[in-house]
Amino acid sequence: MKTINFFKQNHKWYADIPNHSLEDNEMVFGSDQLLDLFANNKESVSLTLSDDLELGNPMITLTRKDHDEDGAFYSVDSSIFLDILEVWICNVTHDVFGEHPEKIYIYKIE
Numbered sequence: 001m002k003t004i005n006f007f008k009q010n011h012k013w014y015a016d017i018p019n020h021s022l023e024d025n026e027m028v029f030g031s032d033q034l035l036d037l038f039a040n041n042k043e044s045v046s047l048t049l050s051d052d053l054e055l056g057n058p059m060i061t062l063t064r065k066d067h068d069e070d071g072a073f074y075s076v077d078s079s080i081f082l083d084i085l086e087v088w089i090c091n092v093t094h095d096v097f098g099e100h101p102e103k104i105y106i107y108k109i110e
Helices: 031-039 093-097
Strands: 002-009 012-015 044-050 060-068 071-077 086-090 103-109
Touching: 002 031, 002 093, 012 031, 031 044, 031 086, 060 086
Parallel strands: none
Antiparallel strands: 002 012, 002 044, 044 103, 060 071, 060 103, 071 086
16 A cells, blocks of 8 residues: 655646656646546645555546556546546556556545
């Protein structure tokens, strides 16, 4: 289980992952829109997530659809966010999970 902080700067979202440039940590292709919803008009948000169902029922499940050398597309499995069906997650994810897991479970949004 990991808690990751995200912040908005100049209308763009970024993950706070050490040892990567701001550009590397930019959230794009749906991830930014999902963070806008999570943050609810705030400039930062923290997500507690896991690649294991260790905490029971997650709020949201991301399921890997396609993966290549640059990152992976995930479908958004949630009745809450019907307008956002897919997000892109880059290879910085490897520093969090060691790989692009098949599923990413989002348990807590702060």
